[in-house]
Amino acid sequence: MPSPLIRKLENFEKLSKTEKQAILAVSTMVRAIGRGKIILREGDEPRKAVLIVKGLACRYKLLPDGGRQITDILVPGDLCDGRLPLVHEMDHSVGTLSACDVADIDRKMLLAIAQKHPRITRALSWTSLAGEATLREWVANVGRRPADKRVAFLLCELIARINAIQRARTGGLQLPLGQIDLADAAALSIVHTNRILHRLREKKLVAVERRSITVADAEGLMEFAEFDPSYLYPNRKGART
Amino acid sequence: MPSPLIRKLENFEKLSKTEKQAILAVSTMVRAIGRGKIILREGDEPRKAVLIVKGLACRYKLLPDGGRQITDILVPGDLCDGRLPLVHEMDHSVGTLSACDVADIDRKMLLAIAQKHPRITRALSWTSLAGEATLREWVANVGRRPADKRVAFLLCELIARINAIQRARTGGLQLPLGQIDLADAAALSIVHTNRILHRLREKKLVAVERRSITVADAEGLMEFAEFDPSYLYPNRKGART
DNA sequence: CGCGGTATTGACACTATTCAACATCAGTGG
DNA sequence: CCACTGATGTTGAATAGTGTCAATACCGCG
Numbered sequence: 001m002p003s004p005l006i007r008k009l010e011n012f013e014k015l016s017k018t019e020k021q022a023i024l025a026v027s028t029m030v031r032a033i034g035r036g037k038i039i040l041r042e043g044d045e046p047r048k049a050v051l052i053v054k055g056l057a058c059r060y061k062l063l064p065d066g067g068r069q070i071t072d073i074l075v076p077g078d079l080c081d082g083r084l085p086l087v088h089e090m091d092h093s094v095g096t097l098s099a100c101d102v103a104d105i106d107r108k109m110l111l112a113i114a115q116k117h118p119r120i121t122r123a124l125s126w127t128s129l130a131g132e133a134t135l136r137e138w139v140a141n142v143g144r145r146p147a148d149k150r151v152a153f154l155l156c157e158l159i160a161r162i163n164a165i166q167r168a169r170t171g172g173l174q175l176p177l178g179q180i181d182l183a184d185a186a187a188l189s190i191v192h193t194n195r196i197l198h199r200l201r202e203k204k205l206v207a208v209e210r211r212s213i214t215v216a217d218a219e220g221l222m223e224f225a226e227f228d229p230s231y232l233y234p235n236r237k238g239a240r241t
Numbered sequence: 242m243p244s245p246l247i248r249k250l251e252n253f254e255k256l257s258k259t260e261k262q263a264i265l266a267v268s269t270m271v272r273a274i275g276r277g278k279i280i281l282r283e284g285d286e287p288r289k290a291v292l293i294v295k296g297l298a299c300r301y302k303l304l305p306d307g308g309r310q311i312t313d314i315l316v317p318g319d320l321c322d323g324r325l326p327l328v329h330e331m332d333h334s335v336g337t338l339s340a341c342d343v344a345d346i347d348r349k350m351l352l353a354i355a356q357k358h359p360r361i362t363r364a365l366s367w368t369s370l371a372g373e374a375t376l377r378e379w380v381a382n383v384g385r386r387p388a389d390k391r392v393a394f395l396l397c398e399l400i401a402r403i404n405a406i407q408r409a410r411t412g413g414l415q416l417p418l419g420q421i422d423l424a425d426a427a428a429l430s431i432v433h434t435n436r437i438l439h440r441l442r443e444k445k446l447v448a449v450e451r452r453s454i455t456v457a458d459a460e461g462l463m464e465f466a467e468f469d470p471s472y473l474y475p476n477r478k479g480a481r482t
Numbered sequence: 483c484g485c486g487g488t489a490t491t492g493a494c495a496c497t498a499t500t501c502a503a504c505a506t507c508a509g510t511g512g
Numbered sequence: 513c514c515a516c517t518g519a520t521g522t523t524g525a526a527t528a529g530t531g532t533c534a535a536t537a538c539c540g541c542g
Contacts, residue, residue, distance in 0.1 A: 045478070061381045064467045069381040083370055091374040091472045128369075129324055133332040135376035140302045140310040142384040143428030147498075179521065187384030189499050194522065210507065210520070226305045231332045237286070388530075420489065430531050435490065451488070451539065 008077035055100030098176035152225035249318035296341030339417035393466035
């Protein structure tokens with residue numbers, strides 16, 4: 001499988017063979033991580049950039065009362081520590097939601113590549129913009145949507161983002177996502193998340209198994225959630241309805 | 242008053258006289274805007290960067306059901322359209338929460354300055370990182386905090402950010418903020434926001450007037466909200482508790 | 483002076499949380 | 513290979529927290 005990072009960047013900027021090669025060259029150090037593991041901890045100073053190659057991960061914050069709020073889900077092609085040219089202290093943690101393959105990327109090498117290939121830099125800037133837009137969408141989602149649409153919205157975003165880096169999708173898409181994690185992302189209790197999922201299942205929009213949710217009717221789910229994916233592509237004009 | 246943008250950037254990078262001059266030179270076109278006006282509309286392609294010089298503004302999204310979710314509050318020194326080197330379509334709107342003075346900054350000029358002065362570019366990158374961290378904090382705040390701490394948290398962030406660009410603070414800080422706007426930021430109903438404010442007033446933490454909230458006891462409010470401002474300064478190490 | 487936006491208050495409905503008990507599954511070690 | 517065990521999922525009932533509705537008060541502005 002080609003690097004999902006290339007797939008992701010090419011959604012924003014067409015890359016030359018040389019540029020793709022350069023990206024491939026830095027993302028060779030792939031290692032497997034189990035589910036529920038911590039990749040980066042709040043307060044850490046990340047030494048290397050970590051690329052999600054396979055599986056799902058998330059950014060999250062722990063609250064004083066022990067609660068956890070997931071602020072972003074990472075799909076293959078996503079980099080853990082957002083902006084590259086700067087070292088900093090993590091304001092949040094990153095952990096896996098499923099078993100993952102990740103690639104460790106040396107920050108200096110990544111920076112060197114970015115400086116050599118302006119198109120890559122620009123593509124990375126786009127991903128950063130998309131990331132910010134996604135966060136705003138999450139604030140609105142968590143703050144103002146009713147629970148059922150909120151959960152549906154999250155699932156819609158996930159399949160949209162995964163589809164953007166995986167071609168040739170056929171039928172439903174299975175997400176390796178447990179209900180506890182879904183609850184922490186939707187800012188709902190586990191019990192309520194469970195009930196909402198059952199409701200979505202009754203509407204034939206999703207199928208639920210242990211630690212996996214299959215989107216059965218992506219069209220219907222998007223309609224139900226009133227999902228407009230244009231925020232994921234800040235470079236495309238007029239995509240907005 | 243010196244440019245609040247300089248104040249803000251100097252929280253991240255010490256700037257030379259030349260650099261300050263350069264910033265001052267591009268932010269001369271100041272104009273006044275009334276309260277409740279739209280500065281940038283979702284879907285627009287912003288032609289110029291807009292700097293808040295005085296007053297409060299906000300980013301917000303409108304939802305299909307007519308609701309409004311504020312995703313970020315802009316204080317003096319903040320730029321409306323986040324990232325500079327890129328033109329794009331707004332995924333959200335920007336509007337004023339109080340009467341404001343804003344400066345229109347030509348994007349090309351700003352870009353030219355950034356290219357000439359790496360320290361300015363770096364400072365802008367820091368502000369961008371801080372902005373992302375703030376958004377994550379908002380997701381956690383709106384998603385997981387009880388209503389009273391949520392409102393308190395918002396007020397704490399506001400005074401922290403305003404204090405960062407205004408020296409010589411004495412006593413309580415008055416925020417020109419109506420309850421409707423506060424409700425849209427906290428993701429609460431107007432009625433409930435009103436009751437929460439009364440509760441905070443009973444605790445002698447704030448004073449409420451028409452379209453203005455005065456933080457009477459900043460220390461107490463921060464303690465009550467469990468507010469840790471370190472996310473606002475991603476460049477400072479070890480600030481985290 | 484009247485009008486519209488804002489703030490306030492009470493009653494009520496509803497959504498979501500909590501608690502608790504139980505079912506189920508996957509992994510582990512004996 | 514099986515039994516144990518801890519994590520996950522499921523369900524019902526009681527409760528707390530918020531939202532909605534509606535009526536009123538208030539203020540600034542035209």
